[in-house]
Every structure is written in C-alpha cells, then in structure tokens.
Amino acid sequence: MSTQPGTPDVEQPSIEDRLYTVKYEDPGESHLDVELAGICEEKCVTQDCVSVCPANVWRMEGDDGVPTIAYENCLECGSCRWACAHGNVVWEYPENGSGVSYKFG
C-alpha cells in the first residue's frame, strides 16, 4: 500500500524481533518435518508452507525445492499442515509443553 500523506509511521518489527517477544523452550529436536522430500522436489511448485507461515519457519534456501525448517521459530498455529496441498507436512506437538508459552494470548 502506498503511504498516504499524514499517515503516522508504525513500527514494522522484523520477524526476529516479533519472535523475540515469545517465551520459548527448545524441545531439542524438530517437531516438524516433511513426509517425503521427493514430493517437495518433484510435485510442489507453490511452496504453500512458506507462503502461509507467520513465523518464517519454512524457507526455500536450497535449490532442490525442499524447504528448510527453522522449527525453533514455530508458534504452533498449525497453518502449514493445512496449507500443504500435498499433505506432506509432518506436525507433532513439541514434547512436554516445550515450544511457545504465550503470556497474553
């Protein structure tokens, strides 16, 4: 959107600054995965997991079409699970209540 004259600036925090506000306990291993890397490589052209993620967990960093997973960013919304048109997202809850803890909710 083009900024209108007179519209005050609002803070547009980086995703890192946003995630920094959330209390997080690292489960030590990823609670997210792809079922079959081959589906990402050969069938997926849209990378819907990347488009939908509000926490920059899913990233296309390599050129093989398989997303890398920054699981420690995850806000546990589950959106990637529904977004993936190939049903290729493996999603488990982080163990024993680890992961995010919201204060305000």
Add this chain to the structure above:
Amino acid sequence: MSTDAQSGENGGVEPEPKESEGPPMPQPTSETPNYDGEFDAIVVGAGLAGSAAALTMAEEGLDVIMLERGNAPGTKNVFGGIMFTPRIRELTDFDDAPKERFVAEKTFSMLSEEGDATEVSMQPAAWKEEPHNDSWMVLRGDFDEWFAEQAVEAGATLLTETTVTDLVREDGTIAGVETDRPDGRLHAPTVVLAEGANSLVSEGAGLAKPQERKDIAVSAKEVRKYDREKIEDRFHLTDEEGAAMHYFGDGAVGDAVGGGFIYTNKRTLAIGVVYSIEDAVHDDRTPDDVLDDFKSHPAVAPLVKGGRMVEYSAHAIPEGGPDAMPDLVHDGAVITGDAAGLVLNNGLHLEGTNMAVESGYHAGKAVADAVAAGRTDAAALADYEDDLSESWVMDNLNHYGWFLDAAAEDKEFLFDDLPRAIADAETDYFRMNDEPKTRHTKSARKRLVGAMGGYLGAAKKAWKYRKMFI
C-alpha cells in the same frame, strides 16, 4: 494446582527427571494416587471447552483429570480478543474472573487499499450496564488459568506439561489416552477432546478428518503496550469501557476472505489479521507482512502508532461451519470447542469462545449422565450432540453456514469493488463544487448500483445475503 501432584513426588527422594524426557507421570505414593484407571473422564486440553467440561463434570461428582500440554492453562492459546460469557457467568463466580474491559463500542470499517475508510460505530447504552452484553476483552494467559482453577476447586485434577499423543482403544471403544510422559498411559471410561483447532489427537485416532484449507483461517496478532491513559484517550473510553474494532476490505487483508481487528485491553491493544489459508497461500505476503500493511493503513495507523510490542502470536481458526464439523460423539469420547469446529464467522458475528464453553458444558452434562448410568458408548453419550443441536450453538452455525462460501464466491465484489464504490460514492455525494446536489446524488447512486451489477444485481445480492437480517 497442576504442580501439586508433581511436587508430592519431586519434593521427596526421587531424583529430578531428565529434562529432555520431561517429568514422569506421577507414580503412586502416599501423596499421589495411581492416576491410571482412577478417573471417570479424561479431558484433553485445559482451554475454554476443556475447563467448562471438567468443571461441569466435577460438580456432578465425577472424578476428572485435565491434561494440558502448556506449562499452565492458556499458555498455548491465542484468540482475537473477546470472551462471550453467558455460560461462564452461570458456571463461576464471574466477578472474580481476570478481565480487561467490556465491549462498550463495536465498530465495523470498510477499508480500501487506496486508503479510504467508512466506519459504522455502535455504542448502545445497554452495553454499559451489567452484565455488559456478556462481552469482555480478556488476556487468555490470565483467564484460562483462572477458569481451569475453578474446575480444580470443584474437584478436578489438572496435570500440565502433558501432551496427549493418541487415544487408547479397547474392544473398539476409546478407553483412555497415551501421553508423552514415561508410563504415560491413562485409562478412563470417557475422553473429552478439547484439544483446540490443531486437533491432532482426534485426527490421529480417526475421529475427525483433516480440515480443508479453505475452511481454516490463519491469524497473526501483535499485543502492544501503551499508557492506560493513551488507550482511553485514543479510543474515547472511561473506566472499564473497551472498543472492539473490526476491519474489512482490501485495505485490511488484501484480496482475501477475512479482516483485521483492534481490541482494547487495559494497558495493551490486540492488533491482528485473520484470513483464509486458501487465500494466504495465493498471497505474496506472509501473515506478518499482511499485519504490517493493516497497521499502516491510514485509518488504522493513528490508533496503533507508538507503544511497545510485548507479544507476537499466531493461531489457526476453524471456520468451515456445520459441513466441516466432525462427528461429535464416539464410543467413549466426545469432541468439543475448536476441535469440533465450533466457530461462527458471518462477517458481523465473530464467535468461538462462547461456543467452546457451551459445548464443554453440554459434553460435561452428557458424560456425567452416561457415567452414572454405567455406559459410555456413543449411544449413551448422544445427549451431548442432541443438546448442542437444540441449543443456540448449532442453530446459529446452521443459520449462517452458507456465509463464508458466499463470501469466497463474491470475494472481489465484497472486498475490492464494494469498498472502492462506497468511497467513491461518498466522495461524489458530499462533493463541494458548483454542481447541484441532485447531480452528486445521481453520480453516487451510479457508483453503488454499478458495483452491485445494476438494480437486478443489487436485488440478487440482497436475496443472497438475506439471512444476515432474518
């Protein structure tokens, strides 16, 4: 509370469990009974539906355990911002509940991408009187913990940091749960599934099908802290009054079915966007980008500028309506709240908290009756589904079940053409120049009728959306 059971054990000679494994299921000691088989009902999740169910069952005399994966109830929960409280007020001493502000004003604004805004504000005097139309802004961290405490005070047991990973079946009937604690299997004749929108247990056990992405919305939200006075000045509030601001149109969430919101707490604002995952995957922007654009709209920025971000959160919302709901009753189990898809979004009514509590309450009643009768098969639990069907919950969901499909069909009209035409019509209608007002009016009318697809189109749309007003 939750830690009582653990401290009974960890306070003794037992070594601290390894952190990576988490605390073990409390073992039988003089302080902690063996939990396996000791309960009439296991509640999966201590959110609104779970605590309502546990409280109801405990008051009916059942032995109930709530299993919550967060380190306290509420820590995994996110909502927009309004708790609708008719049933909670009946179930609890609601005056003691941790609340922020009541809804004294509701606004609905249509925003265009170009910066136009048209706002309707409602401030009925009745909302300022108790019980304030049962509409409160709360913080879920505080509120859910308090609500779970009410269940515990009524006799329910709460175990936190415990994730249910699967259901236990015996002879085809659900007979308990598996958890991620060592020796974490618990048997009980009934399981109340109140696990929330990301219902992995219900799906994993085959009680629910995965939702389609058109039926789920993604939400991203920022909580920002301001001086209390600044919030009250900015939103014209006094005392406990609060404002619930809703925004639609392509200036809110772009070309997507959804909207933006601002809710006023005492010292914080909840600022967020919610829109269909089907649209999110077709947007170049991720939800956090959409949130930034919403905050930057000329009608929104002055309300949210400054302050300090104290929390960012994201959540999914099941909005598929009655067609997307799973079967609610199974042999030995019932499904409640978000896990059951009990969310109403008809554009004007945005409700889920009330339906979560209502479903937990009806589920609790039905389970109590079934346990008392000594039978917990689906037929014995059927009262839950019947009671919910006869209540306002299913009445409302059925009445508006068509809405989101219609909105998706008319997306371009509703969220793009209409905000544009309304802003242009306003510009024409109130124009200051040397032309007569009759010409301004005619021009404004043409804008609106044109966007509607002529008078016939307007009549068709009025007919299509008639159920909003009958």
